[in-house]
Amino acid sequence: xxxxxEKTIPFFKFLAIAMAIITLLTLGLFKFIDILxxxxxxxxxxxxVLFDIIFTSLILTKRGAKKRAIGTIISIVYIILLxxxxxxxxxTIGFLKKLGFTNYKTENxxxxxxENSEYEQLSDLENEVIGSLSFTxxxxxxxxxxxxxxxxxxxxxxxxxxxxxxxxxNKKFAGMLIENSLLSMINESDxxxxxxxxxxxxxxxxxxxxxxAHNVDITKDSxxxxxxxxxxxxxxxxxxxxxxxMIITINPKTHKILITSIPRDYYVTLASKNAKxxxxxxxxxxxEESVATLEQLLSIKINYYVKVNFTxxxxxxxxxxxxxVYSKYSFTSKDGYxxxxxxxFVDGKKALSFVRERKSFxxxxxxxxxxxxxxxxxxxxxxxSPSIITKYTSLLNALSDSFITNIDNESITEFxxxxxxxxxxxxxxxxxxxxxxxxxxxxxxGGTKLYVMIPDNETVINATNKxxxxxxxx
Numbered sequence: 001x002x003x004x005x006e007k008t009i010p011f012f013k014f015l016a017i018a019m020a021i022i023t024l025l026t027l028g029l030f031k032f033i034d035i036l037x038x039x040x041x042x043x044x045x046x047x048x049v050l051f052d053i054i055f056t057s058l059i060l061t062k063r064g065a066k067k068r069a070i071g072t073i074i075s076i077v078y079i080i081l082l083x084x085x086x087x088x089x090x091x092t093i094g095f096l097k098k099l100g101f102t103n104y105k106t107e108n109x110x111x112x113x114x115e116n117s118e119y120e121q122l123s124d125l126e127n128e129v130i131g132s133l134s135f136t137x138x139x140x141x142x143x144x145x146x147x148x149x150x151x152x153x154x155x156x157x158x159x160x161x162x163x164x165x166x167x168x169x170n171k172k173f174a175g176m177l178i179e180n181s182l183l184s185m186i187n188e189s190d191x192x193x194x195x196x197x198x199x200x201x202x203x204x205x206x207x208x209x210x211x212x213a214h215n216v217d218i219t220k221d222s223x224x225x226x227x228x229x230x231x232x233x234x235x236x237x238x239x240x241x242x243x244x245x246m247i248i249t250i251n252p253k254t255h256k257i258l259i260t261s262i263p264r265d266y267y268v269t270l271a272s273k274n275a276k277x278x279x280x281x282x283x284x285x286x287x288e289e290s291v292a293t294l295e296q297l298l299s300i301k302i303n304y305y306v307k308v309n310f311t312x313x314x315x316x317x318x319x320x321x322x323x324x325v326y327s328k329y330s331f332t333s334k335d336g337y338x339x340x341x342x343x344x345f346v347d348g349k350k351a352l353s354f355v356r357e358r359k360s361f362x363x364x365x366x367x368x369x370x371x372x373x374x375x376x377x378x379x380x381x382x383x384x385s386p387s388i389i390t391k392y393t394s395l396l397n398a399l400s401d402s403f404i405t406n407i408d409n410e411s412i413t414e415f416x417x418x419x420x421x422x423x424x425x426x427x428x429x430x431x432x433x434x435x436x437x438x439x440x441x442x443x444x445x446g447g448t449k450l451y452v453m454i455p456d457n458e459t460v461i462n463a464t465n466k467x468x469x470x471x472x473x474x
Contacts, residue, residue: 023051092396333357
């Protein structure tokens with residue numbers, strides 16, 4: 001018996017030491033992440049240390065093998081539980097590290113040649129002429145220099161995208177250099193164009209941008225967040241048209257949230273261009289252009305932004321395990337999904353189809369912005385529900401590469417602590433800007449009249465007043 005005890009006791013000592021180390025590591029990571037209010041962390045620390053002492057006394061007891069066996073089983077289960085918590089903590093740390101201002105935007109360029117041309121690769125355009133726009137995105141100069149490093153070429157420019165396209169088709173130059181979001185605009189406006197060209201060279205450029213955040217204490221001070229949903233899949237850093245445009249006004253004192261939706265085709269003045277264009281086109285020049293344009297339109301200050309794309313919506317909704325979204329109407333989307341009037345449970349793909357649909361409605365984009373606001377509300381409600389705990393890891397994994405924001409991680413953790421401490425019930429309200437249908441010229445697509453929505457000034461003023469009302473309430 002003595003020999004057997006000498007063999008088994010070291011195992012129990014090892015188990016006790018391992019349990020102590022894992023307990024301390026768990027508490028240390030909680031302290032590092034700093035998402036628990038002080039009193040919660042204190043209670044957790046006392047409980048974990050108490051559990052550790054009790055379980056250690058059981059496995060090291062000399063009063064019987066039965067107690068030791070029970071203590072061993074409980075201790076192993078306890079260790080497994082702590083390891084799972086540590087995995088959650090490490091996922092949280094990885095996620096928080098990715099928060100905060102990203103100091104670049106990505107512009108994606110394509111060099112086109114005619115479909116029936118003899119050109120197959122970049123070198124075939126040696127000593128030829130390439131057409132491009134003169135007014136376009138911030139990285140255009142660098143894009144031209146990139147091509148000029150590879151071949152000798154001349155550039156000819158125009159400030160009219162319709163003229164650029166027509167001259168290209170009429171063979172006035174051999175190739176056409178264009179940023180992909182502008183190319184998408186041409187393809188959308190002229191459905192035949194996509195069959196008339198080939199891409200022989202494409203590349204991406206990261207263009208440096210400045211942080212435009214107006215920082216406040218988001219646990220005490222009211223603030224505005226601009227939500228931009230761009231019309232692409234893949235990298236969220238890419239510039240593109242912003243099809244979703246919302247101002248989320250949050251008052252942490254009154255626990256009120258106002259979602260203000262602005263139609264994508266709203267005919268606004270681009271802040272840095274001082275020219276009329278669709279709001280969606282502001283996204284081509286970067287999210288900073290969209291923010292400045294909306295600040296000018298609504299006479300407000302936007303503190304932060306969050307940028308997502310098509311991939312983001314699918315990943316986030318799926319990570320949440322689906323959401324219940326409210327629809328005013330029964331309809332079938334162009335993707336073939338059916339939605340009842342009332343609440344609908346949707347997965348990622350069905351959620352994306354829901355927020356993109358507009359042709360099913362006589363009111364078109366007006367209903368779409370209402371559906372987008374309804375989806376934001378559904379996401380908020382699911383994210384603050386207790387069921388989120390079981391989806392926590394998958395949600396963080398989905399979020400980590402699905403959005404860009406200039407809200408820093410310290411503000412996020414303080415906001416989480418406030419939510420845990422006070423568990424407030426948030427009141428969510430939706431409003432939308434409206435306008436009248438028209439055809440007019442736009443800065444980004446000169447030469448061709450496009451559908452635009454002329455702002456209804458009464459709804460603009462109402463939105464400004466409502467935003468300021470939420471911000472100022474105590």
